[in-house]
Amino acid sequence: MTAVAGAPQTPQQEAKTVQLNLIQAVNLALREEMRSDERVLIFGEDVGARGGVFLATDGLQAEFGAQRVFDTPLSEASIVGAAVGMAVRGLRPVAEIQFADYMYPGIDQIFSQAAKIRYRSGGQFTAPLVIRTPSGGGVRGGHHHSQSPEAYYTHTPGLKVVMPSTPFDAKGLLKASIRLDDPVIFFEPKRLYRAFKEEVPEDDYTVPLGKAALRREGHDLSIIGYGGVMPDAIKAAAALEKEGISVEVIDLRSLIPWDKEAVLESAAKTGRVLLVSEAPRTANFMGEVAYVVQEELFDQLQAPVMQVAGFDTPYPYALDKTYLPGVNRMLRAAARLLEY
């Protein structure tokens, strides 16, 4: 994975860098934003002394005090709701929901308040907040610790939806999200938290939402994905390369907004598109990507757009590895695309 560190589209790394994994990059982003903006507050379950169950907020309470980094009652509705009220009053809350699977008690606050208050008030009130939450499978977490619910949020106007797959992007996207004047649902693929390290600048930089990263250039086939599936997508591309097939790999990085231009450019170039994600297949966000690709490039495609996704089952604990779309499933789908 280090081969793809520092996406080609990211700025030159002149400053001092440090080797970080994804969770450490999240921690650094939070630390930097808290240092530079007193309006940034962090709260959620176990984020204080404990530093979060995955240690995303490790050391932050010690540095910034319990006024700015604090534990809340075990209630997603009040965590999200309080974030909305704080944001409306001028703060920049960053709330942690311990697992994306636990967001549901707070979802009305997200859908009815966070996403809508700007619109329904005609722009008089805004909710610039970030909800960080670990999502996805691959850590043998079982049903309620493995789901990929991002499509629900992409279907809600007013929300921005982000999912990084590298430490560099995690830091840059999170910093950008905190500074945005919109509510952001920031999914962190938990299986990548400690999967690898890469060079991350210690200085300030942001990665804008809505810009995909070109992980690998190629001309025979485009693999487009985001989040937890990206390392496998890159491995699949490398395997195909050995067979003489040139594969382009694109990491969307954010789903709302998403980089339609980068996707269409790549699809027009290769004529073959494989969409990968681990969320359940039906009404998966990639369905939207597929739809746009066929609408815009119908006569330039060499094959139908194909999708490798999770299954339309609740997440199965014992079949964790089977459920996830690994390299082999991607290769089989690629073979079908290439044979078409």
Place this chain on the structure above:
Amino acid sequence: MFKPFTDQPIVRIGEDGKKIGRWSLDLEAAQLLRLWRDMVRARIFDEKLVTLLRQGKTSFYAQSSGMEATQVGIAHGIRAGYDWVWPYYRDQGLALAAGFPLKDLVAQSLGTNDDLCKGRQMPHHFGSAEHRFVSISSSIANQVAPATGTAMAQKYLGSDEITVCTFGDGATSEGDWHAGLNMAGVAKAPVLFVCENNQWAISAGIATQTASQGIAIKAKAYGMPGYFVDGQDVLAVREVIREVAERVRSGEGPALVECLTYRIGTHSSADDDSRYRSREEVELWRGRDPIRRFERFLEAEGLLPDAETLSGIRAEINAEIDGVLAEAENNGYPTWDSMFDDVYADLPPHLEEQREFLRREQEAL
């Protein structure tokens, strides 16, 4: 100092207008008349909006007739325009008495060009940043946890504002209500929760909402005082709110006030209340009219202006509202392209495309 958790509601004046208990009036005649005027204004506004609805000029309205003492009492007990309010959808009496401009309220109900909310919500879901009155959401109890958050922000910022959060009795059944109060208690947030218990959540009576003895007592579970107040007594509501609000402001943490009141009208313009409650009950409460009770008090104290003065004030209010309504109707409606504003801080590419699509469609018409 009022006592929390009383079995009987806190009251200042009886049905006959006579003082109950020993207390001295701290309001001057002009302030008392202002309370009366604000209640009458809310009532007349209600009547006008119902007429407007019957004329088909607006599509929805939630009456507050019968609840004037509660709503006006709240407005007069807080620092209106300074404290933040997360209201619910029946708070026009509170809004008007707190200085929320009549023209903005009307513009929102009509969804005209002047609507501060740009015609985005169903009628009667107003909000004004300038007046610190947060735009109303239809989702029940949805404002409770955000109100707690606003109060937490006020505390963090070292402000002496407080947040006032109102809701009906039905809201106290929602998970968000409990979550919001619990967090406020834990965070010692400067938030004043006020239940406008009008005893009916559409067609479900208070017995359907809770098995506890009213709402105020629930405060105990969240580590805050709960006050049970006669919501038909504007002086009692005003005084309790004022005292409790100042205590909340001084850093003692949140509080809950329950005002026992009654909505005389239907839940909304789409409701037929004869299907679920007796006419006897409605008539009983119509007889407990808070405006009449207050008039009897003013009379007993020798402070009620003569009939001519009172009808002069009514005429003035009528003219004011009629004028605003007439003017509002001529202000036009938001244009097609405003649909895409305010979804996000900036227009993202996918919305830009959709806006362009609609532009072409509009031009083809």
